[in-house]
Amino acid sequence: MWSDPEIETVLPGVHRVPLPLPGDALKAVNVYLIEDDDGYTLVDSGWDSPSSWQALTGGLARAGAEVREVRRVLVTHLHHDHVGQATALHRAAGAKVWLGEDERRGYEDMLHDLPGVAKSQREYLRRGGAADLLAEAESLVPVPPEIDWDPPQHWVSDGAPVHGGIEAISTPGHTQGHTSYLDRGRGVLFPGDHVLPHITPSIGFEPYPTHTALADFLHSLAKVRSLPARLVLPAHGPVFTDLPARVDELVAHHETRLAQCLAAIPAGGSATAFDIARQLPWTRRERRYHELNLFNRTLAVWETLAHLELLDSRGTVRCTEVDGQWRYRLAGHPHRGDRIVAG
Numbered sequence: 001m002w003s004d005p006e007i008e009t010v011l012p013g014v015h016r017v018p019l020p021l022p023g024d025a026l027k028a029v030n031v032y033l034i035e036d037d038d039g040y041t042l043v044d045s046g047w048d049s050p051s052s053w054q055a056l057t058g059g060l061a062r063a064g065a066e067v068r069e070v071r072r073v074l075v076t077h078l079h080h081d082h083v084g085q086a087t088a089l090h091r092a093a094g095a096k097v098w099l100g101e102d103e104r105r106g107y108e109d110m111l112h113d114l115p116g117v118a119k120s121q122r123e124y125l126r127r128g129g130a131a132d133l134l135a136e137a138e139s140l141v142p143v144p145p146e147i148d149w150d151p152p153q154h155w156v157s158d159g160a161p162v163h164g165g166i167e168a169i170s171t172p173g174h175t176q177g178h179t180s181y182l183d184r185g186r187g188v189l190f191p192g193d194h195v196l197p198h199i200t201p202s203i204g205f206e207p208y209p210t211h212t213a214l215a216d217f218l219h220s221l222a223k224v225r226s227l228p229a230r231l232v233l234p235a236h237g238p239v240f241t242d243l244p245a246r247v248d249e250l251v252a253h254h255e256t257r258l259a260q261c262l263a264a265i266p267a268g269g270s271a272t273a274f275d276i277a278r279q280l281p282w283t284r285r286e287r288r289y290h291e292l293n294l295f296n297r298t299l300a301v302w303e304t305l306a307h308l309e310l311l312d313s314r315g316t317v318r319c320t321e322v323d324g325q326w327r328y329r330l331a332g333h334p335h336r337g338d339r340i341v342a343g
Contacts, residue, residue, distance in 0.1 A: 002237055003018055003027040004018065007059045007063055008239075014033070014186065015032065015059075017031045017056065017063070019047065019059075020051050021047055021081055024081075030234065030237075031046050032233055033063055033065060034164070034166075036163060038071055041071060042072070043074045043076065043190045044074070044075060044235060045073050045089060046084055048080065048084035048085050052085060067089065067092050068092070069093070070093045072097075074168075074181050075099045076180065076194075076235065077177065077178040078099070086099075086152075087149045090153070097153055098152060098156045098179075099156065099179070100170060100178060101155040103177030103178075105207075106175075107152070108151070110147050110207060111147055117208070120207065124209040126325075128301050129273055129301075129327075130273070133294075133297060137294060156168045158170035164185075165183055165184055167181070167182045169181065171192075173218070173221075174192070174194055174203065178194055182227055182229065187228055189232050189243065192234075193235050193236065195234060195243065196235070196236050197246060200253050201217075202303060204217075212309070217254075218310075221250055225244050229243050232246070261304065262311065262316065262317070264276040267330060272326065272328070273301050273326070274304075277289055277300045308326075312328070318330075
């Protein structure tokens with residue numbers, strides 16, 4: 001099982017180190033250890049917890065490495081299971097942390113303005129029609145604690161060389177600043193959460209939602225499809241080989257989801273993202289909305305919004321605003337009383 005706590009040498013000098021995600025359905029996140037001429041490079045860092053740190057240091061030791069030898073940490077994106085221990089590695093070993101430049105605003109505000117981040121996310125869900133979900137979330141979820149992170153040493157841009165032939169590839173969609181890393185010499189792609197072998201990554205779940213998350217994601221998939229990667233080393237799931245085939249599956253999944261969203265909009269009427277999310281099947285097991293836990297119901301509304309926003313940009317649906325909520329209707333089916341959202 002890929003999530004078992006055992007390191008895997010996937011290529012000479014490249015090791016997969018799964019770190020635990022207790023209580024998460026994903027079970028683990030893969031961190032990759034790369035042997036370099038000046039020490040070691042890590043791709044991602046794991047969740048910031050004692051069990052994750054113990055698994056990381058133990059995995060490094062089994063690969064013949066020590067924390068003090070880690071020279072750089074290439075973080076793919078802002079989610080906690082990827083960036084969580086980067087600061088600890090920097091403080092323990094002086095490792096330089098790399099993060100996509102379009103994560104800067106979210107990263108800095110998570111350090112200094114968590115209430116502002118939470119307000120932005122709540123407003124997005126509220127305008128998606130999910131006021132009831134928000135009320136439930138606010139009764140169950142405590143105020144988030146302060147985050148003790150240091151700023152990255154490098155804000156990396158698309159195409160930037162990193163070290164040892166590794167190149168940064170900007171792949172927005174999962175988050176705005178998501179960055180994959182390509183090792184051309186080895187023919188290896190480290191896609192983070194951009195291309196996963198068994199599941200479809202969530203779209204646009206981040207501090208500041210964007211209305212182009214799904215369009216960005218599909219564009220990024222097209223971008224990586226032809227990369228010279230014989231081996232794909234994802235953040236969740238086993239290593240795999242056929243990058244183009246998996247990209248095509250992800251594109252097909254989203255086209256299916258777009259069609260499902262269209263079918264859920266009543267002819268001559270309108271619906272919010274919350275209305276539509278409750279009609280759709282979720283996860284690989286096609287669970288109903290009410291069967292999901294609170295966090296995954298939130299993600300369901302978030303992803304439904306991403307699909308509706310793409311349909312709106314394609315001209316297939318029209319977005320209108322009623323009492324502070326976005327409502328979507330089929331193009332060519334005006335709904336009396338709705339106010340068209342400017343821009």
